[in-house]
Every structure is written in C-alpha cells, then in structure tokens.
Amino acid sequence: MVTKQLLQGLPEDADLRRADSLAREIFSDVANKWALLIIETLGDETLRFSALRDGVEGISHKMLTQNLRMLERNGLVERKVHPTVPPRVEYTLTEAGRGLRATVDGMCEWTHRHLGHIEASRRRFDA
Amino acid sequence: MVTKQLLQGLPEDADLRRADSLAREIFSDVANKWALLIIETLGDETLRFSALRDGVEGISHKMLTQNLRMLERNGLVERKVHPTVPPRVEYTLTEAGRGLRATVDGMCEWTHRHLGHIEASRRRFDA
C-alpha cells in the first residue's frame, strides 16, 4: 500500500510491516459494499437502527448490525444508546468516519459520471 | 444512492430506477477489496499479469484473473495481448479507471492518516 511513502524514514522494518498489515486489515474491513453504503447513508445525520435499515436499501438486519459493530470498533461511527423502553439507539459518523465518507462520496460521484461508459463497455464485452 | 440528485428533472421513474440499479451493480463490483487493490497497484503503469500478481500482495491467481475480467468488462482496465510465445498480456487503467483510482488513492491516504486513531479505538472496543 502507500505506507512506505508515508512513514518513510522513521521506523525500522518491523514497525513498518506492522503498520502495513494493520493498514491492510483496515482496508479489508472498510472496502466492502455494505460498510461503504452505510457510511454514505449516514452522511451528516444521526440515524436510528431502523432508519438506517430503511436507508441502506437491500441490507439485512444481520449485515447491518455486523457492519455497524465493525465500524464502531474501528472508531468510524459512534453508537449512542438511550436507556428507554423500547430502546432507542442512534448512530453518527465520527470525525474519522466523515473523513472516509468524503472519499466514498467521490466513488459514488464517479459511478454516476461513468454509468453510460460502463454500460456500453459491458455490452461490448458480453458480445 | 446519489442518483436522484444527479439525474433529477429529466427521466421518468422507470429510467431512474434502471440507472439506480445499474449504479448499485457497479458499486457492488467495484467496492471490493481485490478490485480496489488492483486499481491502486496498477496506478499509472502498464503491468503484466505476473507483475500484477506480485504487486497485489496476497492475491491468488484465480482472484486476479477474475477481478481483471470484471474490471475489463466494466471498462476500467484495458487488456492488451501480445501474440508471442510465451504470451505476454499487459494491463493498463483506462481513463475511467484512472478516475476511480483517484478516489481509491483518497481511501488509502485516509487509512494511513487514521491508523493510530483506529488502532486505539479497537483496543478500547475489544476491552
């Protein structure tokens, strides 16, 4: 990955490799469809579990909780539980999460800019 | 996704839904670990299959071909076969591919900027 350039000069090999493997791990966590769609849906809002479930179309209960836990663990979303009954749980992007969101925005924008090109390319390829 | 904003005004519902489902499909193709790592590794270079295999560390023969086909189909990489023996096949990002690459660069940079924050958050969470 880009580690070499960014950490260049300071650490010894062992640290470098550790950082790189951590980067890989994070990348694997984050570079997945559901995680990115959740981040994109959350945006600047604070949403409840059910709202998020409705917002990320096609996601199952299970995948939503699973990915939310993962994002919380990595410090990308904050989970706030209101001790009421019935329970009310709200999710918000953290500072770091909003940073990642900016790049995901770019990906979405890119997707829509290239819809036509991609569709055409697919037709060509499938022939 | 962002379709509504970008296509706003012109098409009727059917087209809108078609574009949106296409966008989802593309997003699912592209928002996966291996595809993004391949794009990132390719960068501005033209690489042979074997070079790519070495560059994207940890990727298997199978996943590489599979993802390269997918990227080619979507018009993100160009595949050039030199009819020599042994064969020589070279891969390059297309214009569209380079556009996506820019956003992936952003993701990598983000990852490295937040390594520390994430590691700390994980330790907190795992306790």
Added chain:
DNA sequence: CAGTATCCCATCCGATACTG
C-alpha cells in the same frame, strides 16, 4: 426497538491440475 443466535444456502477464495 435493537440485538443475539441459529440454520442453511450461496458465493468467495485458495490449491491444484491442465492447456495453448
């Protein structure tokens, strides 16, 4: 309402073997 647990199928992915 939010969450966990379970079952089960589909897809991912690595390993290996084979071809031009």
Added chain:
DNA sequence: CAGTATCGGATGGGATACTG
C-alpha cells in the same frame, strides 16, 4: 506465461425465532 477448470473449505449473507 497467462489462462481455464475443478474441488473443497471458509466466509458472506438471508430468514427466522427469541430476548430485554
């Protein structure tokens, strides 16, 4: 060298049922 095919294990992911 680049590619396809196949097998089998691991993981992803949906459906359902159950809890505080």
